[in-house]
Amino acid sequence: MSLVEIENVHKSYGDIEVLRGVSLRIEEGEIVAIIGRSGSGKSTLLRCINGLEPIQSGTIRFDGQQVNSADTDLRKLRQKVGIVFQSFNLFPHLNAERNITLGLTVVKKMPPDEARTIARKVMTQVGLEDKLDAYPDMLSGGQQQRVAIARSLAMSPKLMLFDEITSALDPELIGEVLTVLAGLAEAGMTMMLVTHEMGFARNVAHRLVFMHEGEIWESGAARAVLDDPQTPELKSFLGSVLI
Amino acid sequence: MRELTTSDMFWLLFAARWTIALTVVSILGGSLLGAIIMVLRVIPFPPAKAVAILYINLIQGTPALGQLFIVFFGFGVFGYDVSPWFAATLAFSLYSAAFLGEIWRGGVHAVPHAQWEASASLGLSTLQQLRYVIIPQAFRLSIPPTIGFWVHLVKNTSLASVIGFIELTRAGQIINAATFRPMTVYLTVAAAYFVICFVLTQLSARLEGSLRVAR
Numbered sequence: 001m002s003l004v005e006i007e008n009v010h011k012s013y014g015d016i017e018v019l020r021g022v023s024l025r026i027e028e029g030e031i032v033a034i035i036g037r038s039g040s041g042k043s044t045l046l047r048c049i050n051g052l053e054p055i056q057s058g059t060i061r062f063d064g065q066q067v068n069s070a071d072t073d074l075r076k077l078r079q080k081v082g083i084v085f086q087s088f089n090l091f092p093h094l095n096a097e098r099n100i101t102l103g104l105t106v107v108k109k110m111p112p113d114e115a116r117t118i119a120r121k122v123m124t125q126v127g128l129e130d131k132l133d134a135y136p137d138m139l140s141g142g143q144q145q146r147v148a149i150a151r152s153l154a155m156s157p158k159l160m161l162f163d164e165i166t167s168a169l170d171p172e173l174i175g176e177v178l179t180v181l182a183g184l185a186e187a188g189m190t191m192m193l194v195t196h197e198m199g200f201a202r203n204v205a206h207r208l209v210f211m212h213e214g215e216i217w218e219s220g221a222a223r224a225v226l227d228d229p230q231t232p233e234l235k236s237f238l239g240s241v242l243i
Numbered sequence: 244m245r246e247l248t249t250s251d252m253f254w255l256l257f258a259a260r261w262t263i264a265l266t267v268v269s270i271l272g273g274s275l276l277g278a279i280i281m282v283l284r285v286i287p288f289p290p291a292k293a294v295a296i297l298y299i300n301l302i303q304g305t306p307a308l309g310q311l312f313i314v315f316f317g318f319g320v321f322g323y324d325v326s327p328w329f330a331a332t333l334a335f336s337l338y339s340a341a342f343l344g345e346i347w348r349g350g351v352h353a354v355p356h357a358q359w360e361a362s363a364s365l366g367l368s369t370l371q372q373l374r375y376v377i378i379p380q381a382f383r384l385s386i387p388p389t390i391g392f393w394v395h396l397v398k399n400t401s402l403a404s405v406i407g408f409i410e411l412t413r414a415g416q417i418i419n420a421a422t423f424r425p426m427t428v429y430l431t432v433a434a435a436y437f438v439i440c441f442v443l444t445q446l447s448a449r450l451e452g453s454l455r456v457a458r
Contacts, residue, residue, distance in 0.1 A: 052360055079366040089361035093379045102375055103365035155365065 001064055003028045003159060003190055004049060009058035011044060018044050019055070020214040026159075031191045033205035033222060035198070037237060040211040042194045046161045049192070050074075050081040063158060079107060082152030083161040086168050088144040090136040096123065096147045097132040100154045108155070115154075122150040126180045142173030146180055153184075160184065162193035198241060202226050210234045247422040252431065258414030259435045265400045265410060266439075268332045270393060273339025280344030285351050286369050295344065302341030308402050310334050315406045327408035335400060342392050350385035351377055383454045390447035394440045401436075411435055 004026035011019040018041045026032055034042040047053040048060055051067050051074045060067040065077060091099050097119045104115035123129045126146035136144050145165055152160060162181070166174045178200050184191065185204050195201055201208055201222055208222040212233045218225060229235045283295035302310070314337075315330035354377050362376040404413035415432040419425050 050364060052364065074363075075366045075368060078364055081364075083364045085357065085361065087357060089357045091358065091361070091376055091380075102362075103367070106371050106375060107366040151365070 002026055003030075003063060004192070005059070005061040006045075006049070007059045007061075009045075009048065009055050009060060011041075011048060011053065011055045018214050019048070021058070022211075022214070022216055023058075024209065024216060024219075026190065026192060028158075028190055029188050030207065031185055031189075031205045032193070032207045032209060033201035034192065034194045034209045034211060035196070035201065035237070036211035036217075041214040042211045043163050045211070046083070046163050046192060046194050049159075049161060050078050050083055052083075075107070079103075079155050080158045081161065082155060082157035082159070083163065084145070084148050084152055084165050086164040088136070088141070088148045088168075090144055090148055090151070092136050095133050095135050096128070096139070096150075099136070099147060100151045103151070103155050118154050119150075122153045123147070125153065125183070126150045127176070140173060141169045142176045145169065145177050149177075149180055149184075159190045159192070162191065162195070164194050164196065166195070166197060196241065198226065198238075210237065212237075244423055245421055247418070247424045247427060251418050251422065255411075255414050255418050255428065255431060256435060258409060259411050259439070261408070261410040262397065262400050262412075262436075263439065265328075265331055265335065265403060265408070266393070266397050269335035269339050269396060269400070272332065272336030273343050276336065276340035277343030277347065280340055281347040281351065282370075282373065284344060284348045285373070299341045299345050302338055303345070307334070307338050307399055308405065310338055311402055311406060327403065327406045330406060331400070331403035331408045335396065335403075338399075339392070339396060343389065346388045346392060347381065347385050349388070350381035353384050354380045383451070386451055386454070387447055390443055390450075394443050397439050397443070398436055 002025040004024070006022055006024040009019050009022045010017065022041070022045060024032075024045075034045065036042045044053055048055050049062065049067065051072075055068050058068075062077060062081060066072055067074075067077065090096075091102070094102065097116065100119040100122060101112070101115035104110040104118060105112055110118075119132065120129060123132055126149055128143060128146055128150070131139060131143060131147070134143075136147070139147065149165075166177050169177065174197070178197065181191075181193070181200070182204055193201075193205070205222040207219065208225040209219040210217050210225065210233075218229065218231055218234050225234070226238065229238055280295050280298060283291040284299075286292075311331065311334045314334040315325065315327065318325040318330070351373070358376055358380065359372060362372040367375065400410060401412035403410055404416065407413070409417070411432055415428050419428040422428070
């Protein structure tokens, strides 16, 4: 059994079909990068995995549990699937520590002391142990994104989803976030990342998926896909992005 | 007809305590029910939303004066005699609940949708999301319109004079009937309302300022 099993998923927004029969399996410990033009459905696919977006047909299973089923307790499932967004989405009224401990104390009912210990641990992991008291608006974009990663990590997820997490950052801040991701990769975290960072995808991802018009157009080992694109669509896409 | 005396004026101004009491109790009752209305309005459960919207439309679509009469005389129809104080606080609480519920719903909707997604992704339930993430952010956004409604309510409590509740306006009517000094009496009444409302708007400005610093 794979950790994530996506089978023939269709999703529409009104009349517009954004996912047209997507199937994909992710093994535990695997790192999969999803690339493609905007509007190709890559972010939508990611958001379907933790049930943020409902699907019209097909199945998505995470850890053996069907995501798109009325019987599934999405709250339980989401504790095991971390997601980090392009726009950070930290809670602006809470400091970094409280952003991280909220899920632990409220959802996991962990005692505050224990939660604070975890907050310190994950903040150290992202290199921000001195920013526990800082509010989001006192942090740079790169730091906010690292806190957002720490917030997800604190829940000890089995899978992490990253939705274009460097796209809203100034170029000089991208490196620090990618360094954190590389650290996670080394630690063996299962990750799916939608990204425009081709260099990073090539070096860190095990597998690369190219999406085009709501379908998986090409996929395979990251280097092979990037170095030897088979379809004109991927060739043209790679030609249009800076590597 | 008799002369307007200093003790008349004191009695008049002292009646302001009933205006204030009526306002405060109605705000408390209205906030409690208004919070429920707001929650019904924002949780993803259509029947709850429908009930809340019906309530809001009924209250906002009918005059406060009519609601006051319905509550006051309505109990009488069923054989219960209620005091003007009870009828007025109940009617104004029901009235405030609709407006406050709608104001706070607006505050909740002004919080970016991404905050709902981020908190849902951590596994929070809808009520946990509201309590820990959404309402704290909606609170600050809601302060100016909330206090604006309080000011509106202070003045609207004058309607309670028609069911014989002696507050500021009714006290003015009584003194004026005895002395026939309408300008002096009603300007004093107006000034008293103004002072109460002015204090409230100052409070609003202070609160907003301090919350901006404290985040």
